[in-house]
Amino acid sequence: MENAMTAAQKETLGFQTEVKQLLNLMIHSLYSNKEIFLRELVSNASDAADKLRFLALSDGNLYQGDANLRVRISADSEKGTVTISDNGIGMTREEVISSLGTIAKSGTADFFKNLTGDQAKDSQLIGQFGVGFYSAFIVADSVTVRTRKAGEAKAIEWHSQGEGEYTLAEIGKEDRGTEIILHLREDEKEFASDYRLKSIVTKYSDHIAIPVEMWEEGTPESEGPDGEKIVATEGQWQAINRATALWTRDKSELSDDEYKEFYKHVSHDWEEPLTWAHNKVEGKTEYTSLLYIPKKAPFDLWNRDRQSGLKLYVQRVFIMDDAEQFMPSYLRFVKGLLDSNDLPLNVSREILQDNKVTQAIRKGCTSRVLKMLDRMGKNRPEEYQVFWNEFGQVMKEGPAEDFAHKEDIAKLLRFASTLSDESTQNVSLTDYIERMKEGQDKIYYVVADSFGAAKNSPHLEIFRKKGIEVLLLSDRVDEWMMSHLTEFDGKQLRSVTRGDLDLGSLDDEQTKQEQAEAEKAVEGLVERVNTALTGKVKEVRFTHRLTDSPACVVTDENDMSSQMAKLMASVGQAVPEALPIFELNPDHQLVQHLNQMQDEEKFAQWSEVLLDQALLAERGSLKDPAGFVSRLNKLMLDLSK
Structure with a gap:
């Protein structure tokens, strides 16, 4: 497994500043839900297997005679260690430094500036950031990673105690993939138990599409009650999960808990989703979609460099993360995956861009999400308000971006209004029309720099006198949105600050x-x-x-x-x-x-x-x-x- 190493062969490097902050937050703020470390590490191992399978489509030699992808978990109670290994893609030295020594997310520094020092609040924030590999330090006082990239000869060992630095050394490793050894803290030795580990995998990772295996001891030769000879069995690795892609299973088989855990796997989100839609589409274009609406906005939602999109599979083979071609920009918060039967296995982002199959799937998924949100707004208004508070400003980009769905998007918009003293945006255009005065034929609104400025605008004076409701808009995107949203349900939307005022039959x-x-x-x-x-x-x-x-x-x-x-x-x-x-x-x-x-x-x-x-x-x-x-x-x- 490992060559002897001298101190001279080891190289010590310092963590990026943000990594130090993240490690400190992990250890102190996520302690109440520490078992999620295994979910995160198994999820990463599954992703590594997906990436190898994709690359092997064009280079079968990467399998090196071992195409049975799997994750293996073992515990050593005497040493107090837990080991998670995979035979996936593996990492080079540069990839180890990039993945384990730095946080390659744009906007990271700004995210950490928002941390308050209050552990309860910060643990919620970290959920928006994503937990990942560093969750290992919740339960381990040191972590060793041994990895060899598929197709490469060199292997690397990374080791850290989760403080200010880590070491790197070149080692010998016979097989490709990654092995993570957690040296458990003294008070976390409960996790060095096969039973405990198996229960966590069953709870969080049953949906993983490749086998998650644990060692099952064999039995010695013995004699039965009637004197018959019972043959000895050898120990072997046994899958402890279903190892069937969750989205390929029938909806009637799946529980809400399974859907929720799968969401955390595909999104690396801390929170549960608000809602989801699982659909198999047959006909001219055949695909399966599993789409989730998150409960919390990611910390970098407004970062232009942020990658968003769905996981793309073709015939259950992983192709790419963040396939943005299947969702319009105003729905960039949607998480989930697509599995298409009609796209080629070697499909690229460039081919996806102008592909007719892509366009058909994009249209179908967009409609699916808008209907999902519409149902939530009608049937679960309190949940919809949670969604709107997080993603409302993004949805307001929709009328300008998606002409074909403009009316459907307009139904989902929410506004503050003169009928409320609060700045909460909870009035729909449908609500407004239902409350319109007799003889009123327009939807009136005012746009200002702030809610206070909108609420106290002098342009509202005659409307207050006559008891006419006016929508109060104060988000930065509002004026741009309203320049594209000029009508709803046959009623013209009219700014009270534009042109001559004509109240029509409302003036006697x-x-x-x-x-x-x-x-x-x-x-x-x-x-x-x-x-x-x-x-x-x-x-x-x-x-x-x-x-x-x-x-x-x-x-x-x-x-x-x-x-x-x-x-x-x-x-x-x-x-x-x-x-x-x-x-x-x-x-x-x-x-x-x-x-x-x-x-x-x-x-x-x-x-x-x-x-x-x-x-x-x-x-x-x-x-x-x-x-x-x-x-x-x-x-x-x-x-x-």
Whole structure:
């Protein structure tokens, strides 16, 4: 097994900083569920077997005469060790350093900045990160890994006590694959028991598609009760799991617990999934899909370099991880696998990109996920709210990305609204339509930088007065989403900050007559303000959307909204200059006071102050805040004289 090694042959290397943090977190925060170490190591071994099987499709010599892939587990109670070995792909020296000495995940440093030091909270965070190989240190005070890559002559031994460093040495190893030896902590010797290990495998890893074997002792020759001779049996490795790919089994055979454990295997997630769908599709395109909706968003959901997608199998042969071609980007949180009968075994990512089979499967899987979410929203609203809080902003990318499913996606969207004081997004468009006022034919919404800004927008004043619900949108993606979502269930979606306000039959004749009289009382004011603000506004006009505020700004129908302009500017896009439309409330005392002002210089200053106030309320900032403060101070001093 191992050549003699001198200290000179060993090389000592330091762990990446994040690995040290992860090891510390593993040992101290995941202690309450320590048996998951075996699930993680068996899962990794299964992945190594999958990868070898895939590479052997094009190079059968990699099997080296041993094509029966398996995982073996053994315990030595005297030495206090547990050994997990596989005859999968194995690792080179460089791969050992990359896999066991560093964490090759983008955004890792930012993830660790979010750790609080509270073990309960941090153990939840680590679930979003993924547990993996380092879970071995939950139960072991040192770990030895011996590995030889298939097709390579050299083997490597990695050893660490889970502190600041690890050693590497070249060793002799007859067979390919990886052997992990856990040197158990003194108080974890319970795991050096065949019975204990077998019970954990049965609980967590029964679904593994290759045999997980343990040694079964033989029996000596003996004599039966009637004097007959009972032949001795030799010890042998015995599979202790079903070794049948779970997704190939009938749904009626499978329990919820089996589905949940399989999810943890394919996702390396700590949490159980919210829901799943297992389907076998027959006909023109034949495939099996097992799709899961996670309970928690991964820590790097918004990282552009993050790999996402489904595990792809062809005729039960593993082909690749993270096959992103089968899910649109807005469903990138979906976990699971596909097993196709119609794709070639040597399929590549490039071939998948424009393949008709891929397109058919993508369409089917997208519909499956949207229906799964729709059922959850209707039947289990509390669970759906958990989903929306985690993945709602990703789903909001859908209307722009997936025109074919726009209506289905729209049903799944949730919003805050003026009917609630809370910022919780729990109102669906269907809910909104059911509550619409008699005579209302539009779905009204407002987009702002924050929930508070949306809730207190002056544009909502007439809607509050008339008891009309308005959706409050404040996520960064909202303006972009609404530019693509213009209609739902035959109803137009209308921004309350865009264009002229037309409430249609919601305005009665008496109201319209009162509005006309209010405008007549300040006749000529619009022209004076327009002159005073030349070059600063596109148009000045009266409005009756306001009840408490003197003025507001709105965006012309054909211009980019202020929220969209902010979004474009934030990603470095050039934003065309668009002057706002300035609307005055003829019923407001300040507007009436402005109308009576004879001093044209003061009139111009007051007009600018009202415009700046309106811009501040709408956009949250001003191009020249110092100028606004100066004008306001001057007018306040004039009033105090």
